[in-house]
Amino acid sequence: MKKDIRSYSKDDLRDYFVAQGQPAFRGNQVFEWLWKKNAHAFDTMTNLSKELRLFLEEHFTINHIAVDKMQRSSDGTIKNAIKLHDGLIVESVMIPADNRTTACVSSQVGCAMGCTFCATARLKKQRNLNPDEIYDQVASISKESELLYGHKLTNIVFMGMGEPLLNYENVMKAIDKITSEEGLAMSPRRITLSTVGLPKMIKRMADEQVKFNLAVSLHSAIDEVRSAMMPVNISNNLDELMESLRYWHQKTGNRITFEYVVWKNINDKPKDIKALVEYCKKVPAKVNLIEYNPIDDGEFEQASPIVIDQYVSELEKNGIIVNIRRSRGKDIDAACGQLANKG
Numbered sequence: 001m002k003k004d005i006r007s008y009s010k011d012d013l014r015d016y017f018v019a020q021g022q023p024a025f026r027g028n029q030v031f032e033w034l035w036k037k038n039a040h041a042f043d044t045m046t047n048l049s050k051e052l053r054l055f056l057e058e059h060f061t062i063n064h065i066a067v068d069k070m071q072r073s074s075d076g077t078i079k080n081a082i083k084l085h086d087g088l089i090v091e092s093v094m095i096p097a098d099n100r101t102t103a104c105v106s107s108q109v110g111c112a113m114g115c116t117f118c119a120t121a122r123l124k125k126q127r128n129l130n131p132d133e134i135y136d137q138v139a140s141i142s143k144e145s146e147l148l149y150g151h152k153l154t155n156i157v158f159m160g161m162g163e164p165l166l167n168y169e170n171v172m173k174a175i176d177k178i179t180s181e182e183g184l185a186m187s188p189r190r191i192t193l194s195t196v197g198l199p200k201m202i203k204r205m206a207d208e209q210v211k212f213n214l215a216v217s218l219h220s221a222i223d224e225v226r227s228a229m230m231p232v233n234i235s236n237n238l239d240e241l242m243e244s245l246r247y248w249h250q251k252t253g254n255r256i257t258f259e260y261v262v263w264k265n266i267n268d269k270p271k272d273i274k275a276l277v278e279y280c281k282k283v284p285a286k287v288n289l290i291e292y293n294p295i296d297d298g299e300f301e302q303a304s305p306i307v308i309d310q311y312v313s314e315l316e317k318n319g320i321i322v323n324i325r326r327s328r329g330k331d332i333d334a335a336c337g338q339l340a341n342k343g
């Protein structure tokens with residue numbers, strides 16, 4: 001079987017060409033084609049000789065994602081169904097706003113975390129995405145943005161399908177490429193990784209001094225309530241999570257974003273608000289209250305605007321920054337938690 005050339009680092013490619021009796025800089029040239037120029041075929045690598053292009057063609061493949069289907073929402077949000085080299089499908093979303101374009105990308109096919117309110121959980125986990133499959137989602141949205149809006153991508157959120165911290169190595173490799181000069185040269189400050197909250201992995205990222213932002217899907221600051229919705233909380237409770245977040249803040253100096261949906265009869269009581277306020281006092285944090293995006297069976301319902309207002313005023317009274325995040329792309333099932341390959 002031919003090898004995927006994009007699994008080679010730049011050094012690997014340099015070594016490979018030297019072993020073939022070629023100058024090492026061929027490795028740099030090919031690397032630039034594969035990443036910065038996002039080439040899909042060896043034939044397009046015009047600064048290589050015809051023979052070398054044919055030789056590479058014989059020995060390697062360039063595994064590439066292909067946009068299988070594109071849907072545009074009435075609010076301008078675009079959802080891409082992406083076919084991977086083995087036929088599996090993931091989704092990525094492009095969200096335009098003013099002069100910004102945000103890419104929401106997937107890190108796994110399906111998800112193993114089993115959050116009861118999330119459509120992706122119902123697909124179970126099928127496999128991890130490779131670094132190049134994550135990178136390609138971003139690169140293709142960046143191209144789309146240039147085409148449609150005349151500017152590159154400005155922000156990236158790892159809020160698509162999957163739990164990024166359970167595909168740690170590949171997500172970090174993809175972020176390295178996205179932020180490197182040889183890739184898209186994006187600032188890590190414009191990247192947000194969203195996680196269910198895995199304390200061990202959060203500490204590991206802190207130790208590695210990563211520069212991107214961290215968002216944690218909290219949804220409740222009461223253990224029983226959170227465990228009922230997010231099974232991950234059963235073995236990683238709120239105290240353990242907080243310990244890792246304090247460690248993160250200590251090491252990186254950065255504030256944490258909590259994502260939080262308020263549901264009727266689940267977390268809409270004064271005790272829920274109080275618990276969130278107390279939790280937020282333990283570490284520098286801000287809260288994004290996100291709108292609930294219904295997934296089929298109507299088991300969950302967004303709380304009333306009055307309750308949302310109570311959350312906002314209690315948080316603000318205690319000096320905690322809070323934003324209300326409106327959903328985008330709901331009409332095409334492109335909003336948070338709605339990605340489920342429904343087409």
Ligand code: SAH
Nearest residue numbers: 118159162163194195196217259293336337
């Ligand atoms: N696994 C990661 C990233 C994917 S989910 C995580 O859990 O953070 C991205 C965000 O959408 C998370 O905050 C998640 O809790 C939220 N979400 C999931 N289902 C939702 C739904 N139906 N409505 C609104 N938000 C949802």
